[in-house]
């Protein structure tokens with residue numbers, strides 16, 4: 001196999017979508033799997049819609065996902081620059097080559113003329129390719145038109161009788177395109193900006209790209225690109241077009257099916273590990289039942305042979321399940337660190353944290369993480385650990401506090417807690433038992449009212465761990481407050 005060189009070539013024209021991230025991941029995995037090079041090229045030729053902000057979002061999202069690039073914007077490399085607007089001379093040079101070979105010609109038609117022509121062709125029921133009006137202009141014609149102040153675009157001359165072009169696609173097999181209706185297409189606009197099909201061919205060739213792995217929506221562009229490779233005398237790379245992503249209702253994935261931008265998932269507290277795992281399964285499978293894959297594992301197993309031809313279905317429940325899995329299984333320090341910004345945003349924490357506070361926070365996160373789908377959910381689960389007071393709103397909890405044995409139980413427990421040297425979870429366990437003994441009750445009769453007083457609910461994580469996290473004073477205060485309210 002030739003050295004693997006792949007590229008991810010986003011257009012920085014808006015939010016970075018799931019589909020783009022999946023293309024990036026598949027390219028990255030392919031490069032890593034085969035010891036190749038992963039290139040990041042920015043296709044910013046749509047001057048109106050491209051922005052540096054969008055480019056920076058893409059770069060940040062790739063870094064967040066853990067996808068580093070070997071050549072490209074910011075890191076540089078031997079085939080730079082890696083932003084298309086910085087490569088205009090190169091496109092000019094190859095457009096000139098095509099002109100001199102007569103595989104391209106200058107076209108002086110204005111937007112208005114082209115629009116009128118399209119309309120006329122449509123009215124005749126013809127397909128709306130370019131009519132070829134400027135195909136055979138003489139140098140004198142050109143000079144005359146230029147004297148009128150017209151600036152030419154450069155059009156590719158599609159070979160006559162082109163017939164069928166077969167794309168040999170590593171995912172989709174052989175796909176034939178009837179090229180008889182491909183009209184001559186613009187490769188360089190009158191302002192010197194290349195069109196997508198031309199820029200992509202020049203860049204993929206000049207960057208020695210071996211495999212073009214991209215979304216299926218670009219498959220119909222591929223025959224035009226192949227025509228350009230042929231005219232320039234260049235070898236085509238191998239193509240692999242990855243299927244569309246559909247929503248669960250089988251229509252094209254859109255905002256209706258959930259957030260489409262990677263950033264939105266990051267903001268909600270999805271973990272990059274879950275996102276990578278989820279993206280990988282959008283079109284690829286290992287073949288077995290296994291669904292949990294780290295980036296390392298994916299790197300070992302990824303292959304284009306196992307990328308499916310059928311559309312991938314975006315299943316938010318699966319992403320949620322994966323995210324819950326990584327929240328529960330990752331090292332507690334990692335989840336704690338990721339949680340801090342979410343707790344700050346919710347107003348629970350101020351950084352920097354003292355080492356003691358950090359240790360305390362770890363206990364909180366360890367206790368609640370099993371309830372989380374994403375880290376943004378933390379705010380709904382941690383109030384009782386951060387707030388001074390707890391409000392008992394749940395009906396069943398209020399009722400539990402009215403049992404006749406509650407005053408004796410709470411008084412005993414508050415006293416024992418305040419007297420104990422250090423309220424660990426282990427110690428709390430013993431104190432709950434001892435307080436129950438004093439009040440003549442056990443089991444649920446102890447746990448339910450104490451839990452209700454400390455958390456406002458009759459369900460939740462381990463009571464002894466909650467007590468250790470709250471600390472002696474808050475436990476005693478909440479028991480007393482519950483009694484006060486009850487009296």
Ligand code: GLU
Nearest residue numbers: 009010011043200214218
């Ligand atoms: N700039 C194109 C896009 O964002 C990439 C096309 C390609 O990979 O060839 O869709």
